[in-house]
Amino acid sequence: MRWKNVYQVVDCHAEGEVGKVLTGGVFDVPGETMFDKRNFLMQHRDDIRRLCLLEPRGSVTDTLSIVLPATHPEAQLGFVSATTTEYPVMSGSNVIALATVLLETGILPMSEPRTEFVLEAPAGLIRVSCRCVAGKVQSVRFANQPSFVYHSDERLDVDGLGLISVDVAYGGETFVLVDAGAIGLALEPSEARELCVIGEAIKCAANKRLQVQHPMNSQLTGIGQVQFMGPVVRDGSSLSSRNAVVLSPGRLDRSPCGTGTSARLALMYARNEIAVGDTFIHESLIGARLESRIERAVMEGPQPAVVTSVEGRAWITGLHQVGMDPSDPFGAGFALHDTHAWGPGDRGRHFF
Structure with a gap:
C-alpha cells in the first residue's frame, strides 16, 4: 500500500450530528493561538479537510475536529473544527464529540463520576465537565465563550x-x-x-x-x-x-x-x-x-x-485510517451538485 497523508480518525456523533475526530497524523501547525492555527490550516493545509470530509471519503453531513497541542497554559488540548465548506471558530456538537473521544480512547485520563478539563478552540477557552460511569462518558457539559x-x-x-x-x-x-x-x-x-x-x-x-x-x-x-x-x-x-x-x-x-x-x-x-x-x-x-x-x-x-x-451526549461509531494513494485522481476530494445540500450559490470550491 502506497498511502501518504495517513490520518487516524475516530468516528463519532453528538446527538445525531456526525463529528469525526482526527487524533493522529497532524502533530501541530504554526500559530501563536488556536485562531492562528485555524487560519493556517484554512490557508495552507486545506488538503486535510478535503481529504477527510469531501467525497469519496466523506459526506456533506460530516464535520471534523483536528486535535492539536494547546497554546494557552490553562488548556490540556486544542482543536480546530472543519466542515465541508468552512472552519467555524467554535462548534458545540464537535466539543461534545471530541470530549467523548478524548476520554473514551484514553487520550485524556477519565475520572469517575466527573472529569473536568479545558479545551482551546479558535474562539477561546472552552471549559468541559463530563459525567462518567463505568468507562462511558454519559454526558458532556461545556461553558461557551460569551454569546x-x-x-x-x-x-x-x-x-x-x-x-x-x-x-x-x-x-x-x-x-x-x-x-x-x-x-x-x-x-x-x-x-x-x-x-x-x-x-x-x-x-x-x-x-x-x-x-x-x-x-x-x-x-x-x-x-x-x-x-x-x-x-x-x-x-x-x-x-x-x-x-x-x-x-x-x-x-x-x-x-x-x-x-x-x-x-x-x-x-x-x-x-x-x-x-x-x-x-x-x-x-x-x-x-x-x-x-x-x-x-x-x-x-x-x-x-x-x-x-x-x-x-x-455523544457515541463513538468507528475507528479508521484515512489516506490517499499518490495515483488517486480524487485525492483532493470533490462535490457534485446532485447532492441536494450543494446549491449553485454555495461557497464550496471543489466541484465538477
Whole structure:
C-alpha cells in the first residue's frame, strides 16, 4: 500500500450530528493561538479537510475536529473544527464529540463520576465537565465563550417570502434567527428540504443587509447560519423549544446545535424571556436534545453578553485510517451538485 497523508480518525456523533475526530497524523501547525492555527490550516493545509470530509471519503453531513497541542497554559488540548465548506471558530456538537473521544480512547485520563478539563478552540477557552460511569462518558457539559445579540427585530426582504422579522446573535458562530411559525413552518421532519432552501435565502438576504463584526476579533464577520425557532414552552424554571439550524452549504444540523443554542439563549435573555440559572431544553427535528442554561451575564468588550453552558451526549461509531494513494485522481476530494445540500450559490470550491 502506497498511502501518504495517513490520518487516524475516530468516528463519532453528538446527538445525531456526525463529528469525526482526527487524533493522529497532524502533530501541530504554526500559530501563536488556536485562531492562528485555524487560519493556517484554512490557508495552507486545506488538503486535510478535503481529504477527510469531501467525497469519496466523506459526506456533506460530516464535520471534523483536528486535535492539536494547546497554546494557552490553562488548556490540556486544542482543536480546530472543519466542515465541508468552512472552519467555524467554535462548534458545540464537535466539543461534545471530541470530549467523548478524548476520554473514551484514553487520550485524556477519565475520572469517575466527573472529569473536568479545558479545551482551546479558535474562539477561546472552552471549559468541559463530563459525567462518567463505568468507562462511558454519559454526558458532556461545556461553558461557551460569551454569546450576545447583534441585531434585534430587523425587517428583512427575502426572495419568495417578502418582509420578515429576524434577529442576529452570536453563540460561537453567528446566526440569523427566525420565528418559524411566523413564516408558516411547523418544524416537522417533512419540512427538512424546505427549511434548507428558505434558510439559505434568508442567510443571503441577511448578509447583504446586516453588518456584523465580533467586538473582540475583527476577523469574525458575516452571518454563517440560520436558526428557525419554535415556540417556547415553560414549566416552572424549565423552558423547552424545538429548532432547526441550517448549516452551509444548505443542510440541517441533526443536533439542536450547541452554538445555536447559545445564540438563542442570548436572544431570550435580551428579551427577558429567561433568567440566569433557568434550564432550557432545545430539541432538533430528529428529537435530539441539548440541555442548557445561562451561567452569568458579562460584557464582551462594549457588548452586553451571557456565558452559557450546554450539555449533550455523544457515541463513538468507528475507528479508521484515512489516506490517499499518490495515483488517486480524487485525492483532493470533490462535490457534485446532485447532492441536494450543494446549491449553485454555495461557497464550496471543489466541484465538477
